[in-house]
Each structure stands twice: as structure tokens, then as C-alpha cells.
Amino acid sequence: MTTLRAWLADPNPTSRRQARLGQLWLAWVRIRRNRLAMAGLVIVGLLLVVAIFAPLLAPHNPLTQDLSRRLLPPGTPGNLLGTDDFGRDILSRIIYGSRITLYIIALVAVTAPVLGLLIGTVAGYFGGWIDAVLMRVTDIFLAFPRLILALALVAVLGPGIENAVLAIALTAWPPYARVARAETLTVRSSDYIAAIRLQGASAPRIIAGHVVPMCLPSVIIRVTLDMAGVILIAAGLGFLGLGVLPPAPEWGLMISSGRKFLFEQWWVATMPGLAIFLVSLGFNLLGDGLRDVLDPRSASR
Amino acid sequence: MSLIEIENLSVVFRAKGRDVRAVENVSLSIDAQESYGLVGESGSGKSTILRAICGMAPVSGGMIRIAGQPVPTPRGRAFSTQVQMVFQDPYASLHPRHTIDRTLAEPLAIHGLGDRDSRVVQALTDVGLPPAFRFRYPHQLSGGQRQRVAIARALMLKPKILLLDEPTSALDASVQAEVLNLLNRLRAELGLTFLMVSHDLAVIDHMCDRIMVLQHGRQVEELTRDDLAAARMTTPYARSLFDASADRMLDSPTEPAR
Amino acid sequence: MSLLDVKNLRVTFATETGLVEAVRGVSFSLGHERLGIVGESGSGKTMTGRAVLRLIRPPGRVQADAMTFDGQDILAASEREMRALRGKRIGMVMQDPKYSLNPVMTVGRQLTEGLRLRDRLGAADATAKAVAALEAVQIRDPARVMEAYPHELSGGMGQRVMIAMMLIPEPDLLIADEPTSALDVTVQAEVLSILDRLVRDRGMGLIFISHDLRLVARFCDRVLVMHKGLVVEEIAAANLLQAQHPYTRGLLNCLPRIGGPRGPLPGLDRTGAWATEGRT
Structure with a gap:
């Protein structure tokens, strides 16, 4: 354990891999000191674990209906968080729902930021008319209300998880393009970019690597x-x-179906709502912590 | 034949609809293995001349020739094996998220050169850095060490011409001495030609055979090293620069500058 | 009697990697004179200047056996008393006027604000005083400068405005941290002579912080040479060329000179006992 730490903290790494892992370790040390970020990380980690081991963790099949046990309150033996209007176990449904939530998050996270990063850096690096065209397109997408655009897309393509993800990704990329472009504009005029340009590097190489x-x-x-x-x-x-x-x-669907009994059987809508709340909070805390760790302005120390 | 020839170079920037004449009608020629200095205050256009040579500033008039050939636009890969530059601020000229190894290997990768490991280690040794620094990040180095890395990077492609843009003005005096010594040693060993920019007359004098004084983008006076040492300048501006040089302050410690 | 007395000043920072001592026991006293503090980056010279005004933010900590300004204990002073001291009795000029002037306020408003709020002067009186201060730093067209925003001024002009602003409350002590490092040499000489004249005419004390030994030697009466948070040598500026300490000598010798020899510049030998003194 101590030798591993010494290897990671070695000021003179002997390989590329050690240098990179050393930097990661430093980031980890820094984020570990931030309690709120750690809380966020724990929540996100829990989401992952729950999603992976859903079949083991869930006490019931999330789809099995049992109309004799419908709308049982939380705390009922066998149904810790109660049951919904079809007698399905809410806890099991939330546990299985985490898979869907994670699937959506993962799909959005690999599409929207990549698209935004590509458009933003290209626009920022080349400037001129390329910048103008790309940024006006971005503006158009930004001007659409997110939910409405997503609604329109789903209405055209039909409901379904993939279409929902597509709709979310299409509305989510413009802010990333803006962030990436702003960052690119400051990076573009820096000496290290001038230096690599002077070494004869091509534009794609500079954008992707630098x-x-x-x-x-x-x-x-x-x-x-x-x-x-x-x-x-x-x-x-x-x-x-x-x-x-x-x-x-x-989870959203569960809230929707619970809406009808919100006053009499509050738990049907509240439990998935709490799950959404908790996971959102986790990501927000983690994001705030990451800001402290990853921000280039603070990492220069 | 001169290695670098600049004829009537003019650089005009267009800023907010106004034309800013950064460099006007500057001509100079530098022989192979010579060290030439450009000196002047801020706004004198000295750095702009270096940037114009590299294609980082728009040439709006005149001609730049390297080894008799007009420089191509865009400069291209052949140019980058002839001319390289060392920047003023070593904190800004190294990519903060690349290891020293990556910074030094990148030019080799761009030009498809092999044998990268040994070349990187050799480059570090040449500039007086321990090979153990190879996988460090820039923030793990001091200013002087970073500037050594920047010099090593500039020499990776074995150029004949090194453009030096105030290479020591961000460094402490003792570190400046080390870096200047390193540059002089490399010039002698590799037969390099220097075109150096500085606001510090003493540094330019120490490094260069000939000096051009610039003011407001125009050339004021060209001096040899002997001219400077004997204070044989003919223009009042060159003289005022000479008199205000920090190096001269100790010569008359009782009388403050007026 | 001395204006400022500092005994065994220490500035420490608690960082991720442990305690960093930026200043490690600096003592000096200052009369109505020009004291230079010289050192390379990381020598603690700036921290010493800031500590006198208690301008060091957490996680930095200032400790000293004694720190008195004109009989008043700076260490024991409340934040309210410090505010009364800063600007009013002790002025500070920073390296870069760009970061010290408010970019969205005209120079005139910044100059008169203090006069109107603190000294409760009328608009006309305050303006007259501000114009006089600008004239004192040899600004030829004070009316135009009063109307200008900081970005419309050149570096030299901005630094003069900063000095004028610091001088309006007529402080007894001025701390100038690299006031001319961002300026061209010809402008630098002018700003220095302005400072010099003000110190002499008003009998102000001056702490002049700089990395440039030659500049300090020429401009100050006395010089403290700092290295890694310690004062390695205190010497009258006139005797600087005869300095004995190897670090001071090294700093002087490693500078190139016009018409000097072309061989390698002597480096700074950092192997002496002074270089490792008191390090843990």
C-alpha cells in the first residue's frame, strides 16, 4: 500500500503511465478532501452498484403484478416501500429503474458533450466564417426550449428510450459547444499553441491533441x-x-402513474421522486467538487 | 550570402476598424551563425518582427528570405525544420497538461521521425536537465527548468535558426545567467543563428554581435557590439535607452535619473 | 524615532503538502528613509511588504515578536483600525496598475472617492486636490486623465495614477512592490524620480521592493537582501558593490554588463551554508 502510494507520488515518474496515474491520484487526493464531493461520489457510486446488481438486490420482479396487494403503504412486510396500483413492489421498480436512468445518462454523456466539444473547438480554433456558421447553428438549437424540442422529436420519431436519449442529446449539446468555444478562444492565442503550430502540426492534430x-x-x-x-x-x-x-x-413514468393517488397513496409518486432527487443531488455535488479539482486555474499549483 | 534577409518589412494589424502599423519598413540581414539583437521598448515592434517571420503576424509589405528563398505562406513543415522560436514566458509556452516527454516528442511525431525515446533523453541532457524529469508536468518544474524545456523543444527538429523572444525576462537574475550561458553554448556547439529580442540592452549586448534599436515600429539605429561598448550611438533615442539601462545605474549611484 | 519596527516577522502558509514558511524571522526598523528589499522570486520580499499591512489572507498566517507603526501595535490592531491605517497612513503601490485600478470607474472618480467619503470634502475641493496630486506625479494633462478610464492609460501613466492615488491621503509610509517592473526603462526612470522627490519633499518613509539589485542600490538608502524568507544581508546602498555576502555578490555578478566580457556569466553558487541555513 505504502509502496503503491510512493510510486504514485513519485516526482520523477519513469513512464507515461506512471505520470498519468500519478496525476489521477493527486486529483483523487484533492477530491477526497472535499466532503460534499465525496458524498456526491458515494451517491453516484451507489447508483452504479444498484444498477449492476439490480437482480440480486431487488426483492421482487418489478413487472409482476399482484392485484391483491395493490397500493400497500411503505413498511408492509415484503414491500418495504409499498406497492403501486398494480401491486408491483415500488422498491424493486426503483432498483430496476436505476438501470434505465443510468442507461439514459450514459448515452447522453457520450453523445452530447462529444458533439458539443467538436463543434465548439472547431468554431473557436478556426474563427471567421466557420465560427459564425457553427455558432449561429448553436444559437438556433439554444433558442429552442429543451423540453419542447424533445417533445417535438419524440412526437415525430415515436416514444421510446432511444428516441428520448436522442432528443435529450440534441438539445443538450449547445451549452457544451459554447463552453468549449470560449475555452478554445483563450487557448488558441497561447504560446504553447503558437509553438506547436510552428512545429508544423496540422489543425486536426492541434485541436485533438492540444x-x-x-x-x-x-x-x-x-x-x-x-x-x-x-x-x-x-x-x-x-x-x-x-x-x-x-x-x-x-422513475418519471412511475411518478406519472402515481399522480392519480397522490393524496391518498402518496408513496407511489413520492418514492421514485426521492430517487430522482437523490441522484440529481449526487451529480450536482460531484460536479461542484470536480470543479475544484479539475479547474485548470486551480490545478496549476 | 545572408541566412536571414528582411527587406522593407511592414506589419499592419487591423483592430476595430483602425490600422495599427506595428512594423514599418524594417530591413536587416543576418549571416549564418551570427547572433543579432533587436532592442526596444514596448510597442517598438520587436516581437512582431519575429512573429512575422514565423507567419504569426500578417506581412503587409516587404520580403522575408531564409537562405535566399522567400518564405512560403503558409510556412509549412520544411520551414519548421529551419526556424524555431523560444517564447518569453516559460509558464505559458508549455502545454500544462502534457508531460515534458510529450512536449518534446510531439515535433518528432509530426515529422514522422523515429527513435523518439533516445532523442528525447538526449534533448534533455543537452539542455542540462536530468532525464528523470522526462515524465514530469510543467507545473512540477521551476521557471528556469521550463525555459530549458522550451529551448529543448525548439531544437528537436534541428533548426539552424533560433528566434528568441525575450527568453529570460520572466526569470530571476541568477537563472537568467544560466539560461543565457546555455544558449551561448548551444549556439557554439550546433552552429546556430540567433535572432534575439529583448528590452534589456545589457542582455542583448552580452548575447549579440549586432544590434538594431527599434522605436514605434521603425528602425532607429544599427550598432555593432563595439559601438555599444564605446557608447558610439548617433541617435538621441538609442542614447537615452543606453543611459536608462539598469546596467548603467551602478556607474553613477549618487545621482538618480532625472 | 523609527516609523516602523518589525521584529522576527514570520509568514506561514498551511498547504496540501504541509507548512510553507514564506518569511522566516525578518527584523528591521525604518525611519524616514528609503529602504530597499531585494530578492529573487520566492524570497518572501512581497510577503514581508504585505504582512506589514496585514494583507495576508488565510491560509496564510502572520506572526511576529513585535510589529509597531508609529507607536501603534499592528499585530494587536483590530480590522477596523487596520482599515484606518491602510491607505490613510500607509500606502501601497503594486506592480501592475492594470489590476489595482477599478476598470469601470474613471480615474477622477477613483481619486476623489476616498476624499469625499473619508475626509468629507465637497466635489469641487476633492477634484482640486486630485488634480493637484496628478500634477505632483508630473501628469501634464490632469483634466484629461481625470476623465479617462484605466484602460485608456499607458502603463507608465497608470502607475503614476496609482502613485498619485496613494499619495492623496499623505501617508507617512509608502510600500512600493515592484512599482516599475512592468514599465519601459525610460518611463521607469521618470517614475522613480517622482517617487524619490516625493519621499524627500514630504519626509515619507519608503519600502521599495524589487528583484533588481542595481535599481534598488541606486534608489534607496539601505538595502535588505532576502533569500528564502531570511534576510541574508543588510547593507547601506552606497556600499552595495562592496557587499560581502556570497548571495549578494552572486546576484550582482550574474548580471550581464554592457561591454562586459563575453564568456559564460558566473552562476549563483547555491552550495554555501547560507543557502541551506535554517531549512528543515
């Missing part, structure tokens, strides 16, 4: 902070019946 690493931290922070919004939009689409289709245990 500009993107500088934009990545702010985009990652932004992505983490946006995840809460993505979960909420996914839930919103589910709630409106435009996302995941019943009977899949999606």
Missing part, C-alpha cells in the same frame, strides 16, 4: 452538473408518456 485537453475539464464539470437536468428531462418525458413506455420501471 486544444481539447484544455477544454475537457470545463466540459466534464458542465456534464456532471447537467446530469441532474438530464435525469429530470428523462423523467419529464417519461411522466408525459413520451419517453420510456410502460410497464418499464422508469
Whole structure:
């Protein structure tokens, strides 16, 4: 353990891999000192564990209906968080729902930021008419209300998880493009970019190897902070019946179906709501912590 | 034949609809293995001349020739094996998220040169850095060490011409001495040609054979090293620069500058 | 009697990697004179200047056996008393006027604000005083400068405005931290002579912090040479060329000279006992 730490903290790494791992370790040390960020990390980690081991953790099949046991309150033996109007175990549904939530988050996280990063860095690096065209396109997408655009897309393509993700990704990329472009503009005029240009590097090489690493931290922070919004939009689409289709245990959908009994059987809508709240909070805390760790201005120490 | 020839160079920036003439009608020629200095205060256009040579500032008039050939636009890969530059601020000229190894290996990768490991280690040794620093990040180095890395990077492609843009003005005096010594040693060993910019007349005098004094983008006077040592300048501006040089202050410690 | 007395000043920072001592027991006293503090980056010279005004923010900590300004204990003073001291009795000029002037206020408003709030002067009186201060730092067209925003001024002009602003409350002590490092040499000489004249005419005390030994030697009466948070040598400026300490000598010798020899510059030998003194 101590030798591993010494190897990671070695000021003179002997390989590329050791240098990179050493930097990661430093970041980990820094984030570990931030309690709120650690709380966020624990919540996000829990989400991962729950999603992976859902079949082991869930006490019941999330789809099995049992009309004799419908709308049982929380605390009922065998149904810790109660049952919904079809007698399905809410806890099991929330546990399985985490898979859907994670799936949506993962899909959005690999599409929207990549698209935004590409458009933002290209616009920022080349400037001129390329910048003008790309940024006006970005403006157009920004001007659409997110949920409405997502609604329109789902309405055209039909409801379903992939279409929901596509709709969210298409509305989520413009902020990343803006962040990446702003970062690129400051990086573009720096001496190290001038130096690499003077070495004869091509534009794609400069963008991919030298500009993107500088934009990545702010985009990652932004992505983490946006995840809460993505979960909420996914839930919103589910709630409106435009996302995941019943009977899949999606959290937004669960709230929607619980709405009818909100006053008499409050837990049906509240439990998945709490799950959404908790996961959103986790991502927000983590994003704030990452800002402290990854921000190039503070990492220069 | 001169290695670098600049004829009537003019650089005009367009800023907010106004034309700013950064450099006007500057001509100079530098022989191979010579060390030439450009000196002047801020706004004199001295750095702009270096940037114009590299294609980082717009040439709006005149001609730049390297080894008799007009420089191509854009400068291209062949140019980067002829001319390299060392920047003023070593804190800004190294990529903060690349290891020293990556910074030094990148030019080799761009030009498809092999044998990178041994070349990187050799480059570090040449500039007086321990090979153990190879996988450090810039923030783990001091200012002087960073500037050594920047010099090593500039020499990776074995250029004949090194453009030095105030290479020591961000460094402490003792570190400045080390870096200047390193540059002089490398010039002698590798037969390099220097075109150096500085606001410090004493530094330029120490490094260069010939000096051009610039003011407001125009050339004021060209001096040899002997002219400077004997204070044989003919223009009042060159003289005022000479008199205000920090190096001269100790010569008359009782009388403050007026 | 001395204006400022500092005994065994220590400035420490608690960082991720442990305690960093930026200043490690600096003592000096200052009369109505020009004291230079010289050192390389990381020598603690700036921290010493800031500590006198208690301008060191957490996680930095200032400790001293004694620190008195004109009989008043700076260490024991409340934050309110410190505010009354700063600007009013002890002025500070920083390296770069760009960061010290408010970019969205005209120079005139910044100059008169203090006069109107603190000294309760009328608009006309305050303006007259501000114009007089600008004239004192040899600004030829004070009316135009009063109307200008900081970005419309050149570096030399901005630094003069900063000095004028510091001088309006007629402080007894001025701390100038690299006031001319960002300026061209010809402008530098002018700003220095302005400072010099003000110190002499008003009998102000001056702490002049700089990395440039030659500049300090020429401009100050007495010089403290700092290295890694310690004062390694205190010497009358006139005798600086005869300095004995190897560090001071090294600093002087490693500078190139016009018409000097072309061989390698002597480096600074950092192997002496002074270089490792008191390090843990």
C-alpha cells in the first residue's frame, strides 16, 4: 500500500503511465478532501452498484403484478416501500429503474458533450466564417426550449428510450459547444499553441491533441452538473408518456402513474421522486467538487 | 550570402476598424551563425518582427528570405525544420497538461521521425536537465527548468535558426545567467543563428554581435557590439535607452535619473 | 524615532503538502528613509511588504515578536483600525496598475472617492486636490486623465495614477512592490524620480521592493537582501558593490554588463551554508 502510494507520488515518474496515474491520484487526493464531493461520489457510486446488481438486490420482479396487494403503504412486510396500483413492489421498480436512468445518462454523456466539444473547438480554433456558421447553428438549437424540442422529436420519431436519449442529446449539446468555444478562444492565442503550430502540426492534430485537453475539464464539470437536468428531462418525458413506455420501471413514468393517488397513496409518486432527487443531488455535488479539482486555474499549483 | 534577409518589412494589424502599423519598413540581414539583437521598448515592434517571420503576424509589405528563398505562406513543415522560436514566458509556452516527454516528442511525431525515446533523453541532457524529469508536468518544474524545456523543444527538429523572444525576462537574475550561458553554448556547439529580442540592452549586448534599436515600429539605429561598448550611438533615442539601462545605474549611484 | 519596527516577522502558509514558511524571522526598523528589499522570486520580499499591512489572507498566517507603526501595535490592531491605517497612513503601490485600478470607474472618480467619503470634502475641493496630486506625479494633462478610464492609460501613466492615488491621503509610509517592473526603462526612470522627490519633499518613509539589485542600490538608502524568507544581508546602498555576502555578490555578478566580457556569466553558487541555513 505504502509502496503503491510512493510510486504514485513519485516526482520523477519513469513512464507515461506512471505520470498519468500519478496525476489521477493527486486529483483523487484533492477530491477526497472535499466532503460534499465525496458524498456526491458515494451517491453516484451507489447508483452504479444498484444498477449492476439490480437482480440480486431487488426483492421482487418489478413487472409482476399482484392485484391483491395493490397500493400497500411503505413498511408492509415484503414491500418495504409499498406497492403501486398494480401491486408491483415500488422498491424493486426503483432498483430496476436505476438501470434505465443510468442507461439514459450514459448515452447522453457520450453523445452530447462529444458533439458539443467538436463543434465548439472547431468554431473557436478556426474563427471567421466557420465560427459564425457553427455558432449561429448553436444559437438556433439554444433558442429552442429543451423540453419542447424533445417533445417535438419524440412526437415525430415515436416514444421510446432511444428516441428520448436522442432528443435529450440534441438539445443538450449547445451549452457544451459554447463552453468549449470560449475555452478554445483563450487557448488558441497561447504560446504553447503558437509553438506547436510552428512545429508544423496540422489543425486536426492541434485541436485533438492540444486544444481539447484544455477544454475537457470545463466540459466534464458542465456534464456532471447537467446530469441532474438530464435525469429530470428523462423523467419529464417519461411522466408525459413520451419517453420510456410502460410497464418499464422508469422513475418519471412511475411518478406519472402515481399522480392519480397522490393524496391518498402518496408513496407511489413520492418514492421514485426521492430517487430522482437523490441522484440529481449526487451529480450536482460531484460536479461542484470536480470543479475544484479539475479547474485548470486551480490545478496549476 | 545572408541566412536571414528582411527587406522593407511592414506589419499592419487591423483592430476595430483602425490600422495599427506595428512594423514599418524594417530591413536587416543576418549571416549564418551570427547572433543579432533587436532592442526596444514596448510597442517598438520587436516581437512582431519575429512573429512575422514565423507567419504569426500578417506581412503587409516587404520580403522575408531564409537562405535566399522567400518564405512560403503558409510556412509549412520544411520551414519548421529551419526556424524555431523560444517564447518569453516559460509558464505559458508549455502545454500544462502534457508531460515534458510529450512536449518534446510531439515535433518528432509530426515529422514522422523515429527513435523518439533516445532523442528525447538526449534533448534533455543537452539542455542540462536530468532525464528523470522526462515524465514530469510543467507545473512540477521551476521557471528556469521550463525555459530549458522550451529551448529543448525548439531544437528537436534541428533548426539552424533560433528566434528568441525575450527568453529570460520572466526569470530571476541568477537563472537568467544560466539560461543565457546555455544558449551561448548551444549556439557554439550546433552552429546556430540567433535572432534575439529583448528590452534589456545589457542582455542583448552580452548575447549579440549586432544590434538594431527599434522605436514605434521603425528602425532607429544599427550598432555593432563595439559601438555599444564605446557608447558610439548617433541617435538621441538609442542614447537615452543606453543611459536608462539598469546596467548603467551602478556607474553613477549618487545621482538618480532625472 | 523609527516609523516602523518589525521584529522576527514570520509568514506561514498551511498547504496540501504541509507548512510553507514564506518569511522566516525578518527584523528591521525604518525611519524616514528609503529602504530597499531585494530578492529573487520566492524570497518572501512581497510577503514581508504585505504582512506589514496585514494583507495576508488565510491560509496564510502572520506572526511576529513585535510589529509597531508609529507607536501603534499592528499585530494587536483590530480590522477596523487596520482599515484606518491602510491607505490613510500607509500606502501601497503594486506592480501592475492594470489590476489595482477599478476598470469601470474613471480615474477622477477613483481619486476623489476616498476624499469625499473619508475626509468629507465637497466635489469641487476633492477634484482640486486630485488634480493637484496628478500634477505632483508630473501628469501634464490632469483634466484629461481625470476623465479617462484605466484602460485608456499607458502603463507608465497608470502607475503614476496609482502613485498619485496613494499619495492623496499623505501617508507617512509608502510600500512600493515592484512599482516599475512592468514599465519601459525610460518611463521607469521618470517614475522613480517622482517617487524619490516625493519621499524627500514630504519626509515619507519608503519600502521599495524589487528583484533588481542595481535599481534598488541606486534608489534607496539601505538595502535588505532576502533569500528564502531570511534576510541574508543588510547593507547601506552606497556600499552595495562592496557587499560581502556570497548571495549578494552572486546576484550582482550574474548580471550581464554592457561591454562586459563575453564568456559564460558566473552562476549563483547555491552550495554555501547560507543557502541551506535554517531549512528543515
